[in-house]
Amino acid sequence: MSWGIIVPLITSVSVPGPYRVPHYEVTFTAVYTNRVPVTPVRGAGRPQAVFVMERMLDLAAQRLGLDRVAIRARNLIQPDEFPYDVGLVSRDGGPRRYDSGNYPECLRRLVGAVGWDGFAAEQRRARAEGRSIGIGLALFVEDTGLGPYEGVKVRVDRGGQVFVFSGASSQGQSHETTLAQIVADGLSVPLERVTVVPGDTAGIPYGVGTFASRVAVLAGTSAAQAAAEVRRKALALAPR
Numbered sequence: 001m002s003w004g005i006i007v008p009l010i011t012s013v014s015v016p017g018p019y020r021v022p023h024y025e026v027t028f029t030a031v032y033t034n035r036v037p038v039t040p041v042r043g044a045g046r047p048q049a050v051f052v053m054e055r056m057l058d059l060a061a062q063r064l065g066l067d068r069v070a071i072r073a074r075n076l077i078q079p080d081e082f083p084y085d086v087g088l089v090s091r092d093g094g095p096r097r098y099d100s101g102n103y104p105e106c107l108r109r110l111v112g113a114v115g116w117d118g119f120a121a122e123q124r125r126a127r128a129e130g131r132s133i134g135i136g137l138a139l140f141v142e143d144t145g146l147g148p149y150e151g152v153k154v155r156v157d158r159g160g161q162v163f164v165f166s167g168a169s170s171q172g173q174s175h176e177t178t179l180a181q182i183v184a185d186g187l188s189v190p191l192e193r194v195t196v197v198p199g200d201t202a203g204i205p206y207g208v209g210t211f212a213s214r215v216a217v218l219a220g221t222s223a224a225q226a227a228a229e230v231r232r233k234a235l236a237l238a239p240r
Contacts, residue, residue: 004030004032004036004039004040005030006040006044006045006091007040007044007045007048008028008030008045009045009091010044010045010046010049010091011028011045011046011048011049011052012026012028012049012088013086013088013089013090013091013096014045014046014049014050014140014141014143015049015052015053016053016086016088017049017050017053017139017140017141018076018077018101018103018139018140018141019053019072019075019076019077019139020075020076020077020081021086024087024088043142046140046142049140050138050139050140054137054138054139057071057072057075058137068137069107069111069116069137072107072137072139073104073107076103076104076107076139077098077101077103078103078104079101079102079103079104079105082098082099082100082101083097083098083099083100084097084098085097086098090143090146091146092146092147092148093147093148094147094148096143098141101141103139106139107139110137111137114135116135116137119135123135142213143212144212144213144214144217145212145213145214145217145218146211146212146214147208147214147218148208149206149208149218149222150166150167150168150207150208150214150215150218150219150222151166151167151204151205151206151207151208151219151222152164152165152166152167152179152204152219152222152223152226153165153203153204153226154183154187154223154226154227154229154230155230156187156230156234160189160193161193161195162183162184162187162189162193162194162195163194163195163196163197163203164179164180164183164194164195164196164197164223164226165197165198165200165203165204166179166196166197166198166199166204166207166219166223167198167199167204167206167207167208167209167219168198168199168207168208168209168210168214168215168218168219169198169199169209169210170198170210171210173210173215175196175198175210175215175219176196176198178215178216178220179196179219179220179223180194180195180196182220182223182224182227183223183224183226183227185227186223186224186227186228186230186231187227187230187231187234188231
């Protein structure tokens with residue numbers, strides 16, 4: 001199905017991950033077939049990108065005689081470099097830009113939590129006992145809130161009931177509750193007076209959908225802005 005093209009597209013822009021990669025080029029070949037068993041779901045394309053980058057770092061560390069943590073720490077984007085422009089264009093047509101983060105601290109906490117420095121000795125003991133154990137390391141950047149937009153309309157009937165029309169339908173994540181809370185707060189009305197109607201083209205003809213951890217970011221922001229506009233109009237019409 002047509003969404004299959006998303007996998008290589010997301011992979012192609014996700015390979016740099018949390019590392020400084022000033023020179024990068026990617027070429028991929030997409031093959032359409034009727035023999036695929038599944039469609040893209042949950043992080044489509046990102047695991048492939050992480051595997052490529054982290055495997056390259058492991059191989060480079062081995063060839064250069066460096067510790068796997070050291071080679072990663074040396075190449076991580078630093079906290080003072082944010083916002084960081086990766087130099088690529090995401091699948092929604094916007095620039096791939098990281099707003100904030102502290103990747104070195106993340107790595108430091110990770111190696112401390114898993115006991116990285118003491119693992120070599122543990123591995124030797126295990127081998128002496130006839131057991132084979134290993135340890136892997138991988139870092140990634142998860143992109144969420146993908147655009148380019150999400151539609152929300154807020155209307156109030158004569159009885160004071162608030163209706164929120166959303167272009168994104170829930171798949172079990174309780175979007176209705178989230179959007180209702182945002183609008184109720186923006187209009188200063190009780191939550192029970194807010195009804196959310198998702199995925200109804202009669203209420204709102206445009207929307208993108210539920211994926212990529214995007215609804216709270218985009219639909220939530222749209223709901224807050226729509227509620228603010230309704231509040232502004234209500235106050236302008238209210239008797240003084």
